[in-house]
Amino acid sequence: MRPLPDTTSLTVLPNLHDFVKRHICSLLQDISALSFTTDIWTNSVSPVSLISLTAQQIDEDFNPYRLPTALVPVSYNITLWPRLRPDPNTGLYIFTGHSTVEFECVDETELILIHSNKLSYTKLNNAHIVSGGSAPSIVSSWMQPKTQYLITQLNNKLTQGQKYQLYTEFTGELADDLAGFYRSEYQEDGVRKIVATSQMHPTHARKVFPCFDEPAMKAVFYITLIHPPGTVALSNEIVNTTIDGIAVTKTKFEPTKKMSTYLLAIIISDYTHLSYSQGDTLVNIRIWARRTAIEQGQGHYALNVTGPVLDFFQLYYNISYPLSKSDQIALPDFYFGAMENWGLVTYRETKLLYDPLTSSNRNKETTATIIAHELAHMWFGNLVTLQWWNEVWLNEGFASYVSYLGADHAEPAWNVKDLIILDEVHRVFAVDALTSSHPLSSKEDSIILPDQISEQFDVISYSKGAAVLRMLSDFLSEPVFVQGLSRYLSHFAYSNTVGNDLWNHLQMAVEANNVSLPRPVNDIMNCWVLQMGFPVVTIDTTTGKVSQKYFLLDPESNIKVKSPYNYEWLIPVRWMKSGEVQRDIWWLMEKEGMCNDSLWVLANINITGYYRVNYDHGNWERLITQLNSEHQVIPVINRAQLMDDAFNLARAQLVSTTLALKTTSYLLMETEYIPWQSALDNLHYYYLMLDCTEVYQPMQDYIKKLVTPLFLYFKNMTSNWTHIPDRLTDQYNQVNAIRMACRTGVTECQDLTTTWFKQWMDSPQENLIDPNLRSAVYCSAMAAGGEAEWEFGWWQFQGSSVASEASKLMSALACTKNKTLLERYLSYTLNPAMIRKQDATSVITSVASNRVGHSLAWDFVRKQWEYMFTQYGVGSFSFASMISEVTARFSTEAELQQLEEFVEENSAVGFGSATLAVKQAVERTKANIKWLHQNKQEILDWFNSQIQA
Incomplete structure (x- = not known):
């Protein structure tokens, strides 16, 4: 079938009307010739009736991937009946449904365009349009599969200002593709059980019922679910009525708030729950999970932490939680970490459930922060929603930032707010320093296709978004930031916004509080949002000169994307001098500025600014001397920053590699986690580049020298690990x-x-390894052991009823040095009965991170790409991280050639949401090749000098 031409091209054609007529006629010939395999509406539409439309109407109504604005939804009345047993004739799991969508006509039209994907429409005579007055009749309807439209032509135009209803009946597959309305399977007490659950985000509601599936098309939803007796039905709102029958139970829910289609949730399961009422408004908080998980107490921590987090956000936003309930449910099969469906948040089991006997405190922290992330969305994202997916960063970046605040409120002893530096800021620096990065916000018309929408949910949107909002909050002050945010949410409740709306409300708060800024908020923020990358601020203490420059890991890379700000930023700089307290913010407004300080200087205190800092050589040496003499004088976060900046500045050829390595020498005395993790993250790149070269053993010896005192420190602290x-x-x-x-x-x-591992193998029912240490112990034992250890780990993985424990074992199985076992493990990812689809890419990346398994994982991805791309469903969402990890070690011309051939060979299949990741992999590989050639000998010499000292 020929697709309709892109409307952006149509607008520049000299003879638009004739061009459109030719393509419409061609399209209709294809449609009429198409033999649908399902019972779809196949009536061909008359070319004459379409040609009679004006060119303007065709241009607007057939915009390939965006809905026209002629119709606005008001409400949906949806009944769905999932079958939890396969059809005896086809073997397929299906669901049936009927829907009435009420919409208002804003502009006269005789075409109804509504999203629909992979639905079969039956009983054509039952489909009809109704209104309070006379309603046009349906002339014909057809599917446009490429644009995922159900298109209905009427015999007369709909009247402006009039409300109408479109009724349809349909059938869909309750597949295991983890998108739309899908099925998840698990074993409990030897019985196979089915969960019918949903994932509408970002563009999968159309796979469940015909709808106006765009975030700005908000409506009220009336949901009715038909399900087997004994199962429980859940949706966004509380139950209105339940009618128990002999064959089925019918559950009707209260109407939802006005909301976007992507936030709808529908679940039918055999689950049970924990609950309690929270706050003055008595919000009913419930944690849902498999019965075994609830009986084992795996839901208690989530239940206990949800109340404090909700309390925090109600105070933070100064707006009460908008709903009467807060359901959170753990699913066996779920591609994403969690999804913020309004009132019914869905999670992977590993993210929501915490087992006090087997889960680590890392699992606990993950549960707290991800609950905070999702509950933050209840206001920012759900109550107020961005107009379109081109600004998804504001939703996800904001939730990522405030998740640390919410978790910190719930667990104040953890000091979790500092972890944002490692988990978000340092993480995203690595991607945003590539020319294949992208701005936080894109033009609306550049993000159209479903794959383009999925691509927006990347580390830039989440982590850079969190970093720049944290910077904004810092230079405004938290009270002013929160005041502007609260006004923004109150003003736009139940509607949609664009990013500038937030900047405008923050500017109002700035003016109300007489905050001094060099420029308005939108001017400051646009240079961080509308251009990719970030600056390096260079301070020369010998001259007092301060300058900025676009930071690129490969300074010789070709910048293909022009910036509206010429890659310059308005930069807030916090700094301190030796022996002095932190200074107020100083703004670097141009490429260069001057400061009068010529002493020991440390800039970007607590890394509140989203930029790197470089110094003259003398200042670097004084900072390193300070680290080696009395490192506590430098704030703990900035000790991490100094190493991270130095290593990356060296990769960009702005300082020497020797200087970067010298920043690690003080680690002999360091016991704090954040600096150590920063060092290990940066040395990890050296492992990736050098672990197959002669540098490997001297590097191992040096790191062994650094880590031995730390190992002994914790041995003593824990009384010999007890x-x-x-x-x-x-x-x-x-x-x-x-x-x-x-x-x-x-x-x-x-x-x-x-x-420890041998003791567990001898007594499998009694695992005495501390839960906090299991990931490290399992991996170490698997690497040192053989087939017996691996088979034991696989057996434990298969039998684990705790998702977090299964996850630890799943990662550890990739640590073996036995290539045969690694190849077997990779093959398991092709069988969902062995490795769930949601976990397949995690297994592949874990094998790739093993120096023995890297080439095996790469060969596997090359061979199986088409299968994975077509069979993993919305697993393509995780393909970006898989491509990044599998190619992380690439540093030779041969590997670059293989990568480029892989791209060419699969151009027809495509890369979906991993398209940008593939480009970044090529760029990174080229940079790695140059880095290795330029630095290998210098690194070898330095490591040798240190182990001989």
């Missing part, structure tokens, strides 16, 4: 100590982990 450190970050760094000590060959560590 106690758990009090602080969360100490618990995390204890894991680092064991992981790196074992990895670099500290004999005492390797004996420790293999002994």
Whole structure:
């Protein structure tokens, strides 16, 4: 079938009307010739009736992927009946349904365009249009599969200002593709059970019922679910009525608030729950999960933390929680970490459930922060929704930022707010320093296709979004930021906005509080939002000169994208001098500025600014001397920053590699987690580039020298590993100590982990390994062991009833050095009965991270790409991270050639949401090749000098 031409092209054609007529006629010939395999509406539409439309109407009504604005939905009345047993004739799981969508006509039209994908429409005579007065009749209807439209032509135009209803009946497949209305399967007490659940975000509601499936097309939803007796039905609102029959139960829900289609949730299961009422408004909080999980107490922590997090956000936004209930449910099969469906948040089991006997405190922190992230969306995203997906960063970046605030309120002893530096800021720097990065916000008409929409949900949107909003909150002050935010949410409640609406309300708060800014909020923020990348601020203490420059990991890379701000930023700089307290913000307004300080200087205190900092060589040496003499003088976050900046500045050829390596020498005395993790993250790149070269062993020896004191420190702190450190970050760094000590060959560590694992193998029902240490211990033992250890780990993985424990084992199985086992493990990802579809890409990336398994994983991806791309459903959402991880080690011309051939060979299949990741992989590989050639010898010489000292 020929697609309709893009309307952006149509507008520049000299003879638009004739051009459109030719393409419409051609399209209709294709449609009439198409043999649908399902019972779809196939009546061909008369070319004459369409040609009689004006060119303007055709241009508007047939915009390939965006709905016209002639019709606006008001409400949906939807009844769905999923069959939890396969059809005896076809073997397929299906659902049936009928829907009445009420909409208002804003502009006269005789065409109804509504989204629909993979639905079969039956009983054509039952489809009809009704209104309070006379209603046009349906002339014909047809599907446009490419644009996912159900198009209905009427015999007369709809009247402006009049409301109408479109009634349809349909059938869909309750597939296991984890998109739309899908099925999830699990075993409990030897019985196979089915969950019918949903994932509408971002463009899958159209796979469940015909709808205006765009975020700005908000409406009220009346949901009715038909389900087997004994099962429970859930949706966004509370139950209105339940009618129990012999064959089926019918559950009707209260109407929802006015909301977007992507936030709708519908679930039918055999689950049970924990609950309690929270706050003055008695919000009913419920945690839903498999019966076994609830009986084992895996839902208690989520239940206990949800109330404090909700309390925090009600105070933070100064707006009460808009709903009467807050359901959260853990699903066996779910591609994303979680989804903020309004009133019914869905999670992977590993993200919501916490088992006090087997889960680690890392699992606990993940549960707290991800609950905070999703509940933050109840206001920012659900109550007030962005107009279109080109500004998805504002939704996800905001939720990512405030998730640390909500978790910190619920668990104040953790000091979790500092972890944003490692988890978000440093993480996104690595991607945003590539020319294949992208701005936070794009033009609306550049994000149209479903795959383009999915691409927006990347590390830039989440982590850079969080970083720049944290910077904004810092230079405005948190009270002013929150005041503007609250006014914004109140003003736009139940409607849609664009990013400038938030800047305008923050500017009002700035003016109300007499905050001094060099420019209006939107001027400051647009240079961070509308251009990709970030600056490096260089401070020369010998001259007092301060300058900025677009930071690129490969300074010789070709910048193909022009910037509206010429890659310059308005930069808030917080700094301190030796022996002095933190200074107020100083703004770098142009490419260069001047400061009068010529002493020891440290800039970007607590990394509140989204930029890197470079210094003259003398200042770097003084900072390194300070680290080696009395490192506590420098704030803990900035100790992490100094190493991260130095290593990346060296990769960009702005400082020497030797200088970067010298920043790690003080780690012999460091015991704090954040600096250690920063160092290990940066040395990880050296492992990727050098672990197959002669540099590997000297590097191992140096890191062993650094980590041995840390290993002994935690051995003493924990009384020979018998106690758990009090602080969360100490618990995390204890894991680092064991992981790196074992990895670099500290004999005492390797004996420790293999002994613990052997004890477990001897007594499988009694795992005495501390939950916090299991990831490190399992991996170390698997790497040191053979087939017996691997088979034991696989057996435990298959039998685990705790998702977090299964996840640890799943990662550890990829640590083996046995290539045969790794190949077998990769093959399991093709069988959902062995490895769930949601976990397949995680297994592949875990194998790729093993120096023995890297080439195996790459070969597997190349061979199986078409299968994975077509069979993993919305798993394509995780393909970007898989491509990034599988190609992370590439540093030779041969690997670059393989990658480019892979891109060419699969151009027809495509890469979906991984399209940008593939481009970034090519760019990174080229940069790696140059880096290795330029730095290998210098690194080898430095490591040798340190281990001989």
